[in-house]
């Protein structure tokens with residue numbers, strides 16, 4: 064049986080907005096770390112941090128709305144293992160969507176830099192500068208990003224399989240404008 068119900072327009076908008084922001088933050092993160100020190104590099108670091116903090120805010124809103132409203136039912140052709148894999152991936156993606164920006168945030172603080180959101184106001188300094196922790200958090204930020212990349216690719220591959228192979232309408236649940 065094909066999936067006929069969709070997420071709310073609000074959830075769909077947030078899902079795609081977060082996805083686009085994460086992709087931009089990810090690409091920018093990889094570009095900026097390979098740049099030589101220059102005013103542009105520092106500017107990119109700021110943009111990257113603002114994007115990441117924005118993602119964190121939107122993910123918090125998305126999680127609350129996801130917990131308050133029921134997700135539309137999956138297509139009935141999905142077996143137990145498939146449902147378990149889908150739900151497991153979604154939970155892990157939520158964990159990573161918090162852990163990735165938080166690790167970047169705490170890394171920045173441990174390195175002794177404040178995070179000034181949009182250049183307008185300083186966000187809470189939750190930890191003191193800590194040279195030892197700094198290295199660990201930098202590595203954590205990189206590793207979590209790699210894990211998230213793998214999970215996002217799995218997530219996209221599964222969505223495409225449902226759409227083109229199973230043809231069970233699963234993608235329509237999250238498709239904008241229909």
Ligand code: HEM
Nearest residue numbers: 085088089092093096112115116118164167168171205208
């Ligand atoms: C969706 C959120 C985020 C994504 C996808 C993301 C992704 C990345 C990626 C891919 C890199 C390059 C890692 C490498 O290979 O070296 C990076 C580096 C970095 N990120 Fe993020 N990041 C996010 C959020 C944040 C936030 C919120 C902050 C701080 C407020 C932050 C601070 C940094 C810093 C300072 C670096 C440079 C690390 C270095 O010194 O080499 N990130 N990020």
